[in-house]
Amino acid sequence: MSRIGVLALQGDVAEHVHMLESLGVDALGVKKADQLLEVDALILPGGESTTIAKMAVRFGLIDPIRTVIDDGLPVYGTCAGMIFLASTISDGDQPVIGALDVVVRRNAFGRQNESFEAPLDVDDLDSPFPGVFIRAPWVDKVGADVEVLATIDDHPVMVRQGRILATSFHPELTDDGRIHEMLLNLI
Amino acid sequence: MVETGTDRVKRGLALNLKGGVIMDVVNADQAKIAEEAGAVAVMALERVPADIRKDGGVARMSDPNMIDEIQAAVTVPVMAKCRIGHFAEAAVLQTLGVDYVDESEVLTPADEEHHIDKWAFTTPFVCGARNLGEALRRIGEGAAMIRTKGEAGTGNVVEAVRHMRTITNEMRAISAMGDEQLMSAARDMGAPYDIVKEVAETGVLPVVNFAAGGIATPADAALMMGLGVDGVFVGSGIFKSSDPDGYARAIVEATTFWNEPEVVGKVSRGLGTAMPGIEIQSLQDSERLASRGW
Numbered sequence: 001m002s003r004i005g006v007l008a009l010q011g012d013v014a015e016h017v018h019m020l021e022s023l024g025v026d027a028l029g030v031k032k033a034d035q036l037l038e039v040d041a042l043i044l045p046g047g048e049s050t051t052i053a054k055m056a057v058r059f060g061l062i063d064p065i066r067t068v069i070d071d072g073l074p075v076y077g078t079c080a081g082m083i084f085l086a087s088t089i090s091d092g093d094q095p096v097i098g099a100l101d102v103v104v105r106r107n108a109f110g111r112q113n114e115s116f117e118a119p120l121d122v123d124d125l126d127s128p129f130p131g132v133f134i135r136a137p138w139v140d141k142v143g144a145d146v147e148v149l150a151t152i153d154d155h156p157v158m159v160r161q162g163r164i165l166a167t168s169f170h171p172e173l174t175d176d177g178r179i180h181e182m183l184l185n186l187i
Numbered sequence: 188m189v190e191t192g193t194d195r196v197k198r199g200l201a202l203n204l205k206g207g208v209i210m211d212v213v214n215a216d217q218a219k220i221a222e223e224a225g226a227v228a229v230m231a232l233e234r235v236p237a238d239i240r241k242d243g244g245v246a247r248m249s250d251p252n253m254i255d256e257i258q259a260a261v262t263v264p265v266m267a268k269c270r271i272g273h274f275a276e277a278a279v280l281q282t283l284g285v286d287y288v289d290e291s292e293v294l295t296p297a298d299e300e301h302h303i304d305k306w307a308f309t310t311p312f313v314c315g316a317r318n319l320g321e322a323l324r325r326i327g328e329g330a331a332m333i334r335t336k337g338e339a340g341t342g343n344v345v346e347a348v349r350h351m352r353t354i355t356n357e358m359r360a361i362s363a364m365g366d367e368q369l370m371s372a373a374r375d376m377g378a379p380y381d382i383v384k385e386v387a388e389t390g391v392l393p394v395v396n397f398a399a400g401g402i403a404t405p406a407d408a409a410l411m412m413g414l415g416v417d418g419v420f421v422g423s424g425i426f427k428s429s430d431p432d433g434y435a436r437a438i439v440e441a442t443t444f445w446n447e448p449e450v451v452g453k454v455s456r457g458l459g460t461a462m463p464g465i466e467i468q469s470l471q472d473s474e475r476l477a478s479r480g481w
Contacts (some may be wrong), residue, residue, distance in 0.1 A: 012205060111286055
């Protein structure tokens, strides 16, 4: 059985774990670099991206995560996780893993009062996905190898580059496991 | 069909703050220190609870200018406090675009009988609780996040521990009850039956629950995480210590690694003096902030 790591420095880790277990796979909260070698895929959860990035730097996780991704480990980032994966952040200089060739804009839709739910058309899915956007980012620019799988008002909100998947919304806060299954299919 | 202010996005923001520390700040400089240390959010207020306690008088919502300045200084969520029952202060905070409103006993209550109808707002609310009944009443009024009341501004964690243990014990008790017992449990706790039933079935609160009120050291944060809270508010504990940068950073790290005592020990080394504490028994009943609200 596959075992999926969820980076557990801060954020909605338990919601991802619950989703993974409901799909019949094992989940492991990852706080240490050596745990990255025990998993078949990695999720970077929703949370506060500045906090997750600072903690990853202080506890020496940025380079080990970049290494396993470069070695082909499938990875999926939601919201803060998308920001953390991006190569460039348009409005700040916080540390990033940088494996995903996109420019991301933080809090692009606004503050909490602008957080919203909307059904979302996603390439590869045959019916709309329940999009939950919380102080969400969007993608300003994508590199040549990046596929855009969903947009809102022409802003990419879901992208894939090889085995790297990222959404600016939170499937883990719904009971729809289809996007997590897309990660499992990358293993 | 775009919907804002739904339960899911209100509760969802709190879910995204889990495992983090929310720090009280009184100006933009403090907000930057908090963000730099790794705070998941800041609480903008005019005086930290220790000063409110010392100064006395009526404590109210902050000046909107101050909240604007803090919002401009940081990218993390900014929360702000309104008085219990003061729906007009809450409405102002909503227009300012704060990310959460704390209907807080730390400020002087505006209404001794009623809390705010929080369903009427797009902005989510966090409220304090001493026990399960109080938590479920606030959730029944629309709170999207709960925190223990503890005893703010004392630097003494004992009340936060008492409140968290009480909530946990009461949840265990109703989880073990038969369906026929839940209505009388709801009556005894003064809590909405539907939410009592939901908690009995799931064994967890339907919203995130943070610790607040008296957390002053990294080990205090680890203690509360070990008791099962989802994260920590630190009020006076950062900026009333001898080394705010050091305390802020250490408390963030201890919250993430709460179950690794060697990390908590490492971050606790050489921090200097924690905020001065107050023995709870020395407080008059009228000085106990936790007894405000019901």
